[in-house]
Amino acid sequence: MSDRPKLDKNLDGKTFREFYYLKEELVDFCRRYGLPTSGGKLEITERIAHFLDTGEVIATKKVQKKSQIIGNITTDTEIEPNFVCSEKHRTFFKEHIGNGFSFNVAFQKWLKSNTGKTYADAITAYYRILEEKKSSKTKIDKQFEYNTYIRDFFADNRDKGLDEAIKCRKYKKQLPGHNRYEKSDLDVLAK
Structure with a gap:
């Protein structure tokens, strides 16, 4: 090594x-x-x-970031520039979507990139994003290398456990080069 x-x-x-x-x-x-x-x-x-x-x-x-004073949010209210998730926003979405609502990453990105659209549009987008998540593999952002490695490990090794995945990940981190999962990482399990 x-x-x-x-x-x-x-x-x-x-x-x-x-x-x-x-x-x-x-x-x-x-x-x-x-x-x-x-x-x-x-x-x-x-x-x-x-x-x-x-x-x-x-x-x-x-x-x-300019702090914005958010008034009463309705479905007709436009999404403000420099959107920041707040308790007021969370309360609005829970009232319209239900207690299962959460600010997932994809929805936060949608809100931040759709200034000027309405909160009714946001609700529609939230449900669309949930449906997309069910039917496709979620993209993990680059900074979450660990999550990406573990997901790829299990996609290739359904018969292995988390301890084995972590052992392979630790081994991989000690090697020069990229930190993405490769089948050869399993060599450390034979040692």
Whole structure:
């Protein structure tokens, strides 16, 4: 098994990208070397790789969300710009959809990208999204590598358990290259 290199300033960006590091490790690195720690794992990874290759610290861009005062929401109300899920929104959707309502990722994305449409449109979209989820494999966003790996592992190994999937995932994280499931990852189970 290939040993994962220690994450420090002597590493180059290319080597760094070949291995898996936990977000906590990335944040710790940023604190040690004065890099901003804000953002998601992918953003922090880019920041560290740039620092390792150039020695430059990329400043983060301040994103300021305008807080909107939401009045009474009706089915005719238009979805506001910079939509943010709030308790008022949750209450509205629970009243119209039922207690089983939840802000799933696909629905949140729909709300944020459909400013100006009505909340009646949102309710229709919510039901459509639920139907689509039933009939197709949900796309897992890139930052959720663990979830993607486990799902792909079980799709290929219905006879295996979660402990085996986790053991294969841990093995895979120690190898250079991508962190997606491959049949060869099962080799670690024979050891």
